[in-house]
Amino acid sequence: xxxxxxxxxxxxxxxxxxxxxxxxxxxxxxxxxxxxxxxxxxxxxxxxxxxxxxxxxxxxxxxxxxxxxxxxxxxxxxxxxxxxxxxxxxxxxxxxxxxxxxxxxxxxxxxxxxxxxxxxxxxxxxxxxxxxxxxxxxxxxxxxxxxxxxxxxxxxxxxxxxxxxxxxxxxxxxxxxxxxxxxxxxxxxxxxxxxxxxxxxxxxxxxxxxxxxxxxxxxxxxxxxxxxxxxxxxxxxxxxxxxxx
Amino acid sequence: xxxxxxxxxxxxxxxxxxxxxxxxxxxxxxxxxxxxxxxxxxxxxxxxxxxxxxxxxxxxxxxxxxxxxxxxxxxxx
Numbered sequence: 381x382x383x384x385x386x387x388x389x390x391x392x393x394x395x396x397x398x399x400x401x402x403x404x405x406x407x408x409x410x411x412x413x414x415x416x417x418x419x420x421x422x423x424x425x426x427x428x429x430x431x432x433x434x435x436x437x438x439x440x441x442x443x444x445x446x447x448x449x450x451x452x453x454x455x456x457x458x459x460x461x462x463x464x465x466x467x468x469x470x471x472x473x474x475x476x477x478x479x480x481x482x483x484x485x486x487x488x489x490x491x492x493x494x495x496x497x498x499x500x501x502x503x504x505x506x507x508x509x510x511x512x513x514x515x516x517x518x519x520x521x522x523x524x525x526x527x528x529x530x531x532x533x534x535x536x537x538x539x540x541x542x543x544x545x546x547x548x549x550x551x552x553x554x555x556x557x558x559x560x561x562x563x564x565x566x567x568x569x570x571x572x573x574x575x576x577x578x579x580x581x582x583x584x585x586x587x588x589x590x591x592x593x594x595x596x597x598x599x600x601x602x603x604x605x606x607x608x609x610x611x612x613x614x615x616x617x618x619x620x621x622x623x624x625x
Numbered sequence: 626x627x628x629x630x631x632x633x634x635x636x637x638x639x640x641x642x643x644x645x646x647x648x649x650x651x652x653x654x655x656x657x658x659x660x661x662x663x664x665x666x667x668x669x670x671x672x673x674x675x676x677x678x679x680x681x682x683x684x685x686x687x688x689x690x691x692x693x694x695x696x697x698x699x700x701x702x
Contacts, residue, residue, distance in 0.1 A: 507667060552663065 382605035385410030388458040389604065390451065392441065392498065393468030395422040397567030398517065398593045402465055405597035406604065407433060411463065414454040441468050441494035442486060451501035460509065463604045464502040466495035466539070467517040469532075471569065476530045484531045491535035492542070499546055503555065512555035513604045516543050517596070520563045520619045536561075540615050547613035556612035560599045563619025565591040587620030629676075629702070630695045636671045637691060640664065650692040658691075668694075676702045 389406045393399035395417035403413045403426060412433040415423045418440050427434040435457040439450045454461050469491045472483035499514055506512025521529055522536030540559050547557040564570055564581050570590065573581070582588065599616050602608055617625060634648050641658050654660040654668065669685045672678070672694060678701045680688070688694050 504670070507663070549663065552661070 382409055382601050382607060384463070384601070384604060387411045387462045387604070388414070388454075388460045389463035389465065390414040390416060390437070390454045390458075390461045390498075390502070391465045391467055392416045392439070392450075392494075393517075394426060395419045396467070397569075398562065398565060398596050399465075399467040400426050401593035401597040402467055402517075402600050403434075404430065405594065405601045406463065406465075409601050409605075411604075412458050414458055414461070416450060416454075417468070441490045444497070447494045447497045448501065451498060451505075455505065460505055461502045462506070462509065462511065463513040463515070464498060465515045465517065465600055465604075466498055468494070469517065469519075469535070471529065471532050473528045473532070475528055479530060487531035488535050488538070491532070492538040495539055496542055499542070499557070503546070503550060506555045507550065507553050510554045512550075512553075513608075514543070514546065514555070514557040515600050515603045516540075516557070516559045517600075518543075518559040518561040518615060520561050520617065520623050522561060523615075523617075523625055524623050543615070544613045551612050554609070556603070556609065558603045558608075558611060558613065559615040560596060560603065561615050561617045561619070562596045563591055563617070563622045565593055565596060567593060581622075585620045585622040587622075589620065591618060591620055627695070627699070629699050632675055633672065633691065633695050633698060636675060637668065637694075640668055640671060648691050650690070652691045653689055654691070655689070672698060678702050 389411045391403045394403045394415035403415055407413045407430050414435045414437050416437045416439045417423050420438050423436045427436050437453055439446045441447055472487050516539045518539045519536040521533045525533050543557045543559045596618055599618050637648050638645050641660055643658050654665055669680050673680055676698055688697055
């Protein structure tokens with residue numbers, strides 16, 4: 381439906397469930413994709429599956445130097461970065477009273493600070509090109525909160541605020557910055573929940589099921605498209621109605 | 626006109642899309658050449674790239690006119 385032929389897209393966390401499907405969907409819409417992640421093997425497998433127009437860009441987002449170099453490497457591989465999808469995220473769950481400074485900082489570093497650094501680096505080229513799309517993958521818990529995830533919720537709420545500020549700064553240059561906030565999606569992150577936890581969650585989801593990674597990817601493709609040029613600073617909630625915000 | 630001034634003028638003309646004769650010594654980027662705050666950041670970054678220098682934020686704030694830019698860069702490079 382949305383045509384991204386010839387566009388270049390960098391996706392972080394492309395070795396994960398949602399990230400891989402975001403990369404697949406952008407690729408299917410015609411984009412050249414840069415697959416970033418810490419684990420090379422799944423990235424290579426995904427690149428092999430996609431065939432042409434896919435580049436593996438190994439990067440550990442908890443290492444600032446690697447983050448700083450990622451956009452440059454993506455430009456070398458693809459010629460530009462016209463679409464940036466900050467999807468990589470980690471969790472270090474625990475009740476706040478027992479949460480270490482380290483667990484707090486590592487989640488903020490990877491989820492929020494690395495995303496900011498990548499936005500800053502990518503915007504440079506987008507400003508010159510007078511076009512660009514940044515899509516930050518937040519989470520429903522950034523809005524609703526979730527016990528045991530003070531760090532994760534803070535990072536995901538932070539991504540929304542950051543997206544809005546950036547959106548206001550660069551809107552006049554044809555660059556949009558938006559967030560997508562997934563609800564409970566079938567991934568390795570939610571596989572860790574036991575049946576009782578899943579049951580509890582599903583009872584709060586009007587759609588009566590978990591979301592699929594492809595349903596997040598579809599939202600990303602839309603926001604990356606030319607058709608979404610007037611949408612900026614928005615958060616698109618994809619959560620089966622579990623939080624109507 | 627010095628080589629530096631020529632190179633600065635080229636960047637300004639290209640970036641702001643203004644006529645070359647409008648870029649005078651005292652021309653203010655914002656008041657006379659139609660730049661917005663984002664343009665001034667882009668100009669500073671373009672100067673840094675062209676001349677291989679670093680322009681710290683507090684110095685960047687003092688660069689208001691074409692003459693300011695040429696003066697700063699001449700001193701820095």
